[in-house]
Amino acid sequence: xxxxxxxxxxxxxxxxxxxxxxxxxxxxxxxxxxxxxxxxxxxxxxxxxxxxxxxxxxxxxxxxxxxxxxxxxxxxxxxxxxxxxxxxxxxxxxxxxxxxxxxxxxxxxxxxxxxxxxxxxxxxxxxxxxxxxxxxxxxxxxxxxxxxxxxxxxxxxxxxxxxxxxxxxxxxxxxxxxxxxxxxxxxxxxxxxxxxxxxxxxxxxxxxxxxxxxxxxxxxxxxxxxxxxxxxxxxxxxxxxxxxxxxxxxxxxxxxxxxxxxxxxxxxxxxxxxxxxxxxxxxxxxxxxxxxxxxxxxx
Numbered sequence: 001x002x003x004x005x006x007x008x009x010x011x012x013x014x015x016x017x018x019x020x021x022x023x024x025x026x027x028x029x030x031x032x033x034x035x036x037x038x039x040x041x042x043x044x045x046x047x048x049x050x051x052x053x054x055x056x057x058x059x060x061x062x063x064x065x066x067x068x069x070x071x072x073x074x075x076x077x078x079x080x081x082x083x084x085x086x087x088x089x090x091x092x093x094x095x096x097x098x099x100x101x102x103x104x105x106x107x108x109x110x111x112x113x114x115x116x117x118x119x120x121x122x123x124x125x126x127x128x129x130x131x132x133x134x135x136x137x138x139x140x141x142x143x144x145x146x147x148x149x150x151x152x153x154x155x156x157x158x159x160x161x162x163x164x165x166x167x168x169x170x171x172x173x174x175x176x177x178x179x180x181x182x183x184x185x186x187x188x189x190x191x192x193x194x195x196x197x198x199x200x201x202x203x204x205x206x207x208x209x210x211x212x213x214x215x216x217x218x219x220x221x222x223x224x225x226x227x228x229x230x231x232x233x234x235x236x237x238x239x240x241x242x243x244x245x246x247x248x249x250x251x252x253x254x255x256x257x258x259x260x261x262x263x264x265x266x267x268x269x270x271x272x273x274x275x276x277x278x279x280x281x282x283x284x285x286x287x288x289x290x291x292x293x294x295x296x297x298x299x
Contacts, residue, residue, distance in 0.1 A: 131206065158215060
């Protein structure tokens with residue numbers, strides 16, 4: 001296990017260090033400073049936040065941002081790739097110091113890891129064809145329009161409770177976006193991360209998002225619960241890179257003109273052409289669904 005390897009390596013390091021001190025070839029403070037390295041756990045299957053390029057190198061928004069934070073805070077870091085379902089449990093076992101990759105924050109996860117200040121906000125979005133001009137926000141949808149959603153997801157729940165459309169539950173996000181791109185659907189409601197992944201694999205797709213986030217979730221860096229000092233350093237560095245423009249430079253590299261969301265901003269989306277026959281829908285307050293499960297990404 002990684003933690004055991006780190007312990008063994010550290011024991012070897014101390015033995016060599018002691019020999020060097022006896023021989024007078026190195027000073028203790030400088031050598032210990034070089035050992036001060038932190039392991040970042042990340043799932044490399046989540047573009048544009050993190051993935052491996054053709055050379056097998058990690059790249060993405062979270063990689064660039066974490067590298068900038070490490071530079072700002074003076075931290076030596078290494079990356080360990082891991083499936084997301086094992087990331088947080090690995091932090092509980094102290095295998096990793098920091099977890100990255102747009103991890104949704106919630107009270108459940110905060111019990112097993114500390115979280116940095118939010119550095120990215122996302123949620124469900126309304127996706128249409130690039131040439132679409134009629135649909136500019138969810139309130140423009142009507143019951144004559146066919147809108148695709150994925151069965152059993154928060155997007156389907158939103159579609160059934162907040163708008164009046166011809167809702168088409170589907171089993172594959174790939175299929176939903178492909179049908180939308182081909183003109184078989186008027187729109188798709190989906191989590192924004194799925195759209196990021198689809199566009200990464202299909203850069204020629206003519207799709208765009210319209211309106212505000214329909215639901216809202218924040219991403220933070222998970223930090224080993226036992227290392228409060230690291231959390232403080234990370235938060236201070238995050239504030240600094242936002243203040244000096246580094247954050248926005250990295251953000252624009254990966255997300256272009258996408259707004260930097262910092263709070264729920266969705267407008268009322270209820271469509272009630274006939275109040276006498278239409279059901280009462282939710283108020284303008286953005287929906288808050290149950291939190292993502294502890295060790296899985298939100299669906």
